[in-house]
Amino acid sequence: MLLNMILLEATMSDQISQAMGKLLESSVDIGLRLLGALVIYIIGKYVIKWLNKLFEKLLIKRKVEPTVTSFLKSLINILLYTILVLSIIGQLGIKLTGIAALIASAGMAVGMALSGNLSNFAGGILILVFRPFKVGDFIESSAGAMGTVKEIQIFHTVLITPDNKTVYAPNGSLSNGVITNYSEKDLRRIEWNIGVEYGTDYQKVEQVIRNIIALNPLIVKTPEPTIYIGELADSSVNIKIRVWAKSSDFWDVTFQMNKNIYETFNKEGISFPFPQLTVHQG
Numbered sequence: 001m002l003l004n005m006i007l008l009e010a011t012m013s014d015q016i017s018q019a020m021g022k023l024l025e026s027s028v029d030i031g032l033r034l035l036g037a038l039v040i041y042i043i044g045k046y047v048i049k050w051l052n053k054l055f056e057k058l059l060i061k062r063k064v065e066p067t068v069t070s071f072l073k074s075l076i077n078i079l080l081y082t083i084l085v086l087s088i089i090g091q092l093g094i095k096l097t098g099i100a101a102l103i104a105s106a107g108m109a110v111g112m113a114l115s116g117n118l119s120n121f122a123g124g125i126l127i128l129v130f131r132p133f134k135v136g137d138f139i140e141s142s143a144g145a146m147g148t149v150k151e152i153q154i155f156h157t158v159l160i161t162p163d164n165k166t167v168y169a170p171n172g173s174l175s176n177g178v179i180t181n182y183s184e185k186d187l188r189r190i191e192w193n194i195g196v197e198y199g200t201d202y203q204k205v206e207q208v209i210r211n212i213i214a215l216n217p218l219i220v221k222t223p224e225p226t227i228y229i230g231e232l233a234d235s236s237v238n239i240k241i242r243v244w245a246k247s248s249d250f251w252d253v254t255f256q257m258n259k260n261i262y263e264t265f266n267k268e269g270i271s272f273p274f275p276q277l278t279v280h281q282g
Contacts, residue, residue, distance in 0.1 A: 033091060033092050033093055034092070036091045037088045037091045037092050040084070040087050040088055040091055041084070041088055044084040044087065044088075045084070048077070048080045048081065048084065051076075051080060052073065052076065052077060052080070055072075055073065055076055056069070056073060059072065059073075065134065065135075066134070066135035066136070068128060069135075070135060070150075070151035070152050070153060071124060071128055071152050071153065071154060074151070074153035074154045074155075075154050078154065117155055119170075119172035120154075120155040120156065120170045120171040120172040121154055121155060121171070122171075122172070122175075123170070123171030123172040123173070123174060123175035123176070124152060124153070124154050124155065124157075124171040124175075126171075126175040127152060127157070127171060127174065127175055128152070132174075132175075132179050132181060133149055133179060133181050133183075133184070134149065135149050135150065135151065135152065136148065136149060136183070137149050137181055137182075137183040137184065138181075138182045138183045138247075139159070139179055139180060139181050139182065139183075140179070140180040140182070141169060141173065141174055141177055141178070141179055141180075142177040142178035142179070143169070143173055143177060145159055145167050145169040146159070146161060146162075146167075147159030147160050147161040147162070147165075147167055148160045150166075152171070153171075154171075155170070155171060156168040156169060156170055156171060157169045157171055157174055182247060182250070183247050183248075185247060186246060186247060187220065187223075187244050187245065187246060187247065188244070188245060188246075188247045188250050189223075189242055189243070189244050190242070190243050190244070190245060190250060190253055190254055190257070191240065191241065191242050192240075192241040192257065192258075192261070193230060193231075193238050193239070193240055193241075194209075194238065194239045194241060194261060194272075195233065195235075195236030195237065195238050195239070195272060195273055196236060196237050196239060196265075196270055196271065196272065196273065197236065197237070197271045197272075197273045198236070198237060198273075200237065200270060200271070202229065202237070202239075204268070204270070205239060205270055206227050206239075208264055208265070208268050208270065209227050209239070209241060209261070210225075210227065211264075212257065212260045212261060212264055213225050213241075213243060213257075215260075216253065216256060216257065216260070218245050218246070218249040218252055218253045218256070219243045219244070219245050219253060220243075220244050220245060220246070222244075223244050225241070225242065225243040225244070226240075226241075226242045227239065227240070227241050227242075228240055235273050235274065236272075236273040241257075243257075
């Protein structure tokens with residue numbers, strides 16, 4: 001009986017020793033794998049950063065357009081990070097076949113989740129092919145997004161608004177919707193509808209406006225500016241003014257003309273009307 005107990009204790013001790021040895025061996029293996037994964041991550045991020053800079057220099061050297069450059073940089077960056085993630089997964093000992101099987105089993109859900117991004121990717125390709133806008137253009141979408149195009153990435157187009165906000169517009173909606181490109185043409189027409197009081201000398205008003213236009217160097221001579229009576233409204237005679245300027249000078253001309261018209265009209269005694277109601281007493 002005593003001999004059996006001694007043998008049992010010896011067997012249990014041996015099993016515990018083997019289990020502890022395996023646990024220690026597994027812990028060391030897991031630790032080494034985690035350490036290796038961390039090293040791959042750190043080195044990988046450095047290599048990706050270096051490759052991105054190298055790729056950007058190559059595109060600049062090849063004089064690739066900024067519109068295409070931003071799209072390719074975004075695509076290459078995603079591919080490099082995908083390789084990095086797969087390398088880390090392989091280092092951790094996770095079988096890629098198992099992951100592939102898991103993704104395949106959830107294929108429908110993944111497909112539905114990615115359908116929007118696939119549409120955005122296709123939209124980005126269409127934007128690059130048909131070129132409705134390019135980097136540096138000021139655009140407005142039918143969805144209300146407005147700003148200067150900073151980048152065209154694989155899923156989104158990055159816009160900078162006039163008040164310096166960053167807008168990420170999906171490429172899918174941009175390629176399918178209405179886009180107003182304010183920068184595509186060299187010249188833009190600028191209009192004003194200025195009301196003056198009834199009884200004001202129209203010839204004087206027109207001459208004053210022409211003098212204001214002539215003094216503004218940003219207004220081009222061709223096409224020629226036009227001035228005419230646009231409407232005989234209830235309380236005013238509305239003078240329509242149309243001039244042309246470079247697209248880049250649109251806002252400068254707008255604000256300068258507003259200021260100059262207001263100041264000059266006051267100096268010349270030309271009054272701006274306000275709504276009036278005439279009451280006849282019988």
